[in-house]
Amino acid sequence: MTVNDDSFTNWKIREEIAESMIPLIGKLHRERDVTVLLHSRSLVNKSVVSILKTHRFARQIAGEELSVTETLPFLQALTALDLGPSQIDIGMLAATYKSDDRGLSVEAFTAEAVAEATGANKIEGGEGRDVVLYGFGRIGRLVARLLIEKSGSGNGLRLRAIVVRGGGDQDIVKRASLLRRDSIHGQFQGTITVDEANSTINANGNAIKVIYANDPSEVDYTAYGIKNAILIDNTGKWRDREGLSTHLRPGIDKVVLTAPGKGDVPNIVHGVNHDTLKPDEQILSCASCTTNAIVPPLKAMEDEYGVLRGHVETVHSFTNDQNLLDNYHKSERRGRSAPLNMVITETGAASAVAKALPDLKARITGSSIRVPVPDVSIAILNLQLARETTREEVLDHLRDVSLTSPLRRQIDFITAPDAVSSDFIGSRHASIVDAGALKVEGDNAILYLWYDNEFGYSCQVIRVVQHVSGVEYPTFPAPAV
Template sequence: MKNMLTDCLNQFEKQREECLSIRLIANSLWKDRKVLCLYHGHSLVDEKLNLLMHFQSQSIAYPSVYKLHSIESIMKVLMCLPELPAVIDLGLLKDSFLLDQPITKESLISKLWLIHLQHNPNTKDVVLYGFGRIGRIIARELCTDAALKAQLVLRAVVVREPVNLVSLKRRASLLAKDSIHGAFNGRISIEESSNSLIINGVPVQFITAEQPDEVNYIEFNINNALLIDNTGVYRDRKALTNHLIGGITKVLVTAPVKDIPNVVFGVNHKTCIKPDQQLLSAASCTTNAIAPVLQVLENQYGIIKAHIETIHAYTNDQNLVDNMHEKDRRGRAAALNMVITETGAGEAVAKIIPKLKYNITANAIRVPIPNGSLAILVVELNKKTSIPDVHQLFMTFAFKPTKHKQIDLIFDEDLVSSDILGNPSTGIIDAHATSISADGHTLTLYVWYDNEFGYAMQVLGLANYLAKEHMEISHASQVEAEEVELVVLNG
């Protein structure tokens, strides 16, 4: 027993030393040569050790994916090279070598520049239209995550009220302190003369507008920009088209919209997005949580029919105390009542996975918690299966180090809603709650999701994809293959 404990501690110390070395080299490359090192999309600059230690903890089950000692060796070679690309994804670089293939200086150089040439080196201007729950999370990530900053630059935020020192202070405070997601890991200062917040060194202009067509973004030196509408107000093509004025070339809406493409990143973005597509919806948080899971089940077993029951945190459109509301039940005090309400998730999933058009239903219950939701999927499968087989299937998607992960799988016996707050995965399957009928055909899955942070990360994954210069990238591209790992859901 003592030897086992000693071996465990020694292994931990060895892994910690490897992670420290990787982090030090990454920060040195960034500081001295402005080279940003990533690991499967995760920035290694200024990252805490727990990110790398998390990958190390999975090395026993998935050594080819998570083992990091070869990363350290690669980085030591990179330090000696006279020229390097501005962004290097070390995870992709490592995976481009076969398991038994030696990593030489020459082979490393050729693969490094091949991957670099398949990357889009240009950044995309981003405008946030609205600054609510999702907007502020997106702003936090855009201004702190070095990997996102290499592709997306937050330039402006559009709000309805007049922008002045008082409103800027309030906006800064809401961004800095969050009752659910905690304090902002960065610095915010106010630049009154330009009506801007300086967020982690990123100047972000605040602009007043009552309607989308009131702003000429070119006047603010914003051009060819992606606008992310997170207000939830504009829900049809006609209204959203008003965003497409000076400086804005694409609009992404953080809500389902009936008459424009609804996209779940990692499921239908390859088939749904065309190069000239200007208006897109990122669908809803619930649709993003359940569509990837249902796609996997449809591909593997075939779905005869399914029902989705969503247990959702209360939202801003409900009343805190009993009062008048256009939807009667939502008028009752949100923090005191469970509220039955409708959801468009079933209809939205049917559009994203057309095979489910006539055999899926959905309902929703709002519950008295501020964040953290649960979707209960009752699915009748065409092929017989078992719980271990289902879990093994989802492990192939969950145990990957991809940055924008659609599916996670947790075996924690006492998992509750607060445990998934801040989880970047779009949907988290609760393995201990999975059940199946005696005949092996009716499967019940419990899928948790952080309906704020998890959804915001999915929106950013889609935004990052839209920022690429060419919308249709060759399947041979190793960068694309890792970034949209769940494309395999469609085959």
């Protein structure tokens, strides 16, 4: 047998193992609200090849490829336990088991690692929490996809309605079509049908009422059976407490804004300051995509090295706020053609850092350039540190943060030498550290941080909503603090 034959045989064996994992992952998610992760990447609803690729990706961050032969025993052990709603990282289970010298079996080690999610300790699933989307644009539709994907057993977040302004003939059909197909993010994973007579979109069994209104004051959500709901405003029309409070109508309990909040509205970056939210807070913001991209790595650098001052330059994909062709715009430069120009503009991300990291004393400045790509941006974070360090030390630190810290869902790490922006379309992390581009000299460090300003940000929004709704389930093994 040749080397090529050996390689192909090995691939077929791993394919078969990955194929056997799919029903186990699906059953845990559907029946017990357990999300199986691999180094913070969900394996729910993934294909055979996607599961194998996710295992192989571990080589870039952990230094060696993770095999399905290593993780399958842990997955099988999980299915035998009395698990409650949780997120369980089988990549971390496999890694920590390797370093454990007690001689435990995989079954015993797994049971111990997830003990807080089993038996009398487990969280009991509730009725679920209603969610309403106010607006159905770029972020609204991606948030809808994520809510539908995460519906699981139905005991978590439930997308009940979207609120839009009337758009004429076949409005609901056109909106369903935009949910079904996306030029950047591809096809919706599942089935979508439209009931025009009842103004409902049915996506993977989720009946989503389409409510037409020109103003929040026109809607009584209880008339649609919606109660105690979280409303996600992705229009950006209202940004202060007074304006956002108009959403607090019958049936709505909390309002989450997908744009930077003004005044005393809390700006929340999940993973950094979400635990500062008061339980009775009804109005909050998820800040901006760029704020979410820079604050987690900034915190990681501040915690380890101290930061004296910094500047962030964002090279940002163009957005719907700009014009396709030169035309009037209330803001300077944004009226010039977005697909034809690099456009210097302002960013509020640097000033927003103070809201998310109030203990950071360093002054952070920022500016932005919009460029002719439709999605994925990069933030160049230039920091003066409180002590000197080396490139290798910073790389090791950020790699460890991406793997084992409480920020591992926010920060990703890549070593690919030829990575470009389109490689990060669909990334679920708030930012991705480009190891090859990192520069360190003495007390100066320059981080290059990729981020999918649409999808990665939408994932952060969902994490915040899960937190405030009480359905943000614990992750096992627990990340190192």
